[in-house]
Amino acid sequence: MTKSETVRLTTAQALVKFLNKQYIDIDGQVTPFVEGVFGIFGHGNVLGLGEALYNDAGHLKVYQGHNEQGMANTAIAFAREKLRRKIFAVTASAGPGSANFVTAAGNAYVNNIPILILPADTFASRQPDPVLQQIEVESSAATTTNDALKPVSKYWDRIQRPEQLMTALLKGFEVLTNPETTGPVTICLPQDTEAEAYDYPKSFFEKRIHVVKRQQPSEYELKSAVKLIKQSQKPVLLVGGGAKFSDAGHALKEFSEKFKIPLVETATGKSTVTYDFVNNLGGAGVLGTSAANKVLAESDLLIGAGSRYTDFTTSSKTGIDPSRTKVININLSRMQALKFEALPIIADVRDTLQALIKEPELDNYQSKFDNLEKYKSEWNQERERLAHTNYDDPDFQPEIAGHYSKEKLANYANTLGTHLTQTSAVIAINEHIDPNSIMVSAAGTLPGDVHRIWNPKAKNTYHMEYGYSMMGYEVAASLGIKLAKPDVESFALVGDGSFLMLHSELVTALQYHKKINVIVFDNSGFHSINNLQITHGDESFLTEFTTSDNKVLNIDYAKVAAGYGAKSYHVHTIEELLAALDDAKKQSSSTLIDVKVLPKTMTHDYGNAWWRVGDPEVSVNKKVNQSFADTQKHLDHAFKY
Incomplete structure (x- = not known):
């Protein structure tokens, strides 16, 4: 091959050039497949991939993330909202930065969502080993942190020579663009290989259209x-x-x-x-x-x-x-x-x-x-009842079986300063926001509530991550949705426990002027799991947010968001909630609505629905023994496949 037929590039530069030339054809519509790259640069990727993106990113949009798992969740939500027809790549430093991708990769794997993960890696030459952030495994010098991504990748590869990039990318994009196999593709980039140059064939960088054919039934x-x-x-x-x-x-x-x-x-x-x-x-x-x-x-x-x-x-x-x-x-x-x-x-x-x-x-x-x-x-009549559940009604009873005593519920009401029920708040939001707005949720009690009582009024306006039930997905996903559909409002419905897990990409949304709306439902605890404990005979244990002297925490999430620069609101009533939604609609920057709600006021099971969990076969607690007996009765009617 003559020099006129090749171009000398580093591995990282070749990677960026290739990403710019990938297109997808679905139902005759041809569009660029890779929207851009989210990155947190550090040891292992800043000098290689960072240099390549800075000097010639092409059409790729490059965003700075603030947590590797968070920015990967943003990329996942973007691809979901685009119906898997467009993706983001994500990159992070060697070691702990790239290890943070593992949880998000599991999310993408379970939900069959395409994402290109580009973790930095240790030296292919192994000469400077052990380098900063490198793990050493006695059984193999080839093992690095990035091997943890193998079980949660649909395709995994490590580029140890620059020319290996070509076969790896072609195989990876076959997976990414195939609806049957799509999911996370991980291509590890050792930092020495990343910076090495090679004479790549120019043909490798020609426009490549991945045609997705609809499989026909026989x-x-x-x-x-x-x-x-x-x-x-x-x-x-x-x-x-x-x-x-x-x-x-x-x-x-x-x-x-x-x-x-x-x-x-x-x-x-x-x-x-x-x-x-x-x-x-x-x-x-x-x-x-x-x-x-x-x-x-x-x-x-x-x-x-x-x-x-x-x-x-x-x-x-x-x-x-x-x-x-x-x-x-x-x-x-x-x-x-x-x-x-x-x-x-x-x-x-x-x-x-x-x-x-x-x-x-x-x-x-x-x-x-x-x-x-x-x-x-x-069902519509039941939903109407749930819309008007009222703590101040003399006949009020919490929705969840095994509910708190009136004294304990009153303690939460007094500490959080609210009489607002979760079902009434969810339905009020559903009925009040623009029908074309997109709602995202992921874990805790909210997925059950919105699965039952959130009525989508426009197509594809309900975004739920419940394949992996990933806490901390919601805020980052709301940003991904906004990037995918900039002309509609994006609402993250997130419990206080899930918000505490991960909300770093709220800063990213503020940084890049991508407006998202975060609605935190604060009942001061992991009350979904608390419900599971109580309804299966256990006592409440490490699922409520209380101090060491058993006082309920009252965290000001609105103040947290305000500290980042978001417009924030305190809500304790339906009237305050609707007013906050109206004002949030007028804002050009991201908002957070801190909604204090009572625990045990979420929806409950309907019909003969049953969820199998691991009830202990032996316990000193009679209620737990009874729960185990109830489980055995259900198992007698479970079907073995």
Whole structure:
């Protein structure tokens, strides 16, 4: 190869040049695939990748992060909001900086979200070893901190020679752009290799278009599905995350309308179809609505559209009876499609549903459900009740079983200075903000509340991370959403426990003038887990935010945000909440609303939903023994797959 056919670049410079030339083609629309890079520079990446980005970033947008896990969460949320059609890369220093990527990579892996992770690494030559922040493993000199990323990466590689970059990037981008395999791709960059030069072929940097083809169902798969549908009386369509990423909303509605089949939703699938659609009965499973769980209990056929069937969706395998309910799984992943001994359809959700709609044998088919309107009306009435739960009502009772005594609840009310219930606050926000605003949540009690009572009014406005249930995702994700959709308001609904875990990217949002709105629900504790303790017979232990002399903490989160430079608000009533939302809408900078709410005022289980947890088989506590006995009764009715 002649010099005119090559270009001499460092490994890092070649990496940046390659990222600029990657495009994706989905349904004939060709767009750049890599939006930019989030980085925290330090030992290992500042002189290599930092130099390359500073001198010629091309079209890539480069942002400074403030926590490696946080900025990776921002990148994950961005890719989710773009329906996996555009990504960010993230980079950090060798050692602890890159180790902070592991948790976020697990999030991306579980949720099948593409993110390119570029951790700095120790020297490929090993001559300066052990360098700053290097671990030494007796069993292998090749092992570094970045090996911890292997189990949570869909593709992992380490570049020890500059020319290895070419094969690594090509393999990595095949994974990133493939809907079946997509997830975190990790390419480790030893700092000496990162700075070494090589004569790269110019052809490597030509515009490369990754064409994503929609996998079509086979004739056998369609005919088999038609047969099962025709045999069924009460089929139910389960809308999973794969349906959202397939952009299958219109097909879902048309399928449901034609065959009178109710829709129920997983946490990721929610808002693929808006709640005002007549046959949408809302969230399913442990965190589901009464309406959704009633039709699931009656169903004789479950049609899974892009779901991986977590324990919350299936009520720990007690919500689907294989002796009565057959299953069809439409999924690009064969592993997911084969679950529950289903008829697997390894294909795109949207196109499969459209093909079934056109099947002549189903022209006259409709389900035998005659109570969908009744079930939905009953649930709407329950939601209305939850919207007006009132601590000052003489007959008020907390929603959660095993609730606190009146004296203990009064202590929280007095300390936090609030009588506001969590359900009333969530519904008030849902009804008051602009319908096109995007809500994000992730962990604690809020995912259960919003899965049940948050009614999306516009398509794809509900962003829930509940595959990994990752505390600390919400604030960073809100920034990712804003980067993906700058013209809409982004709201992070986050518990106080999750906010304390990680909120560093609020500073990033302020730094780059990307307005986000953070709503902290402060009930002074990890009350989701406190609920789990109490309802399974335990006493409260290390889940409440109390001092060593047992006083409830009252943290001023509004003051924390104000210290960063955000506009902040203190809220103790619905009136104050609505006023804060109105004022926040007028702001051009990020806001934080500190909402004090009472513990035990979140939503509770509906239907026969059950979640299997590890109840101790032996305990000195009689309540724990009773909980174990109750678990055994449920297990007698759980289905083994």
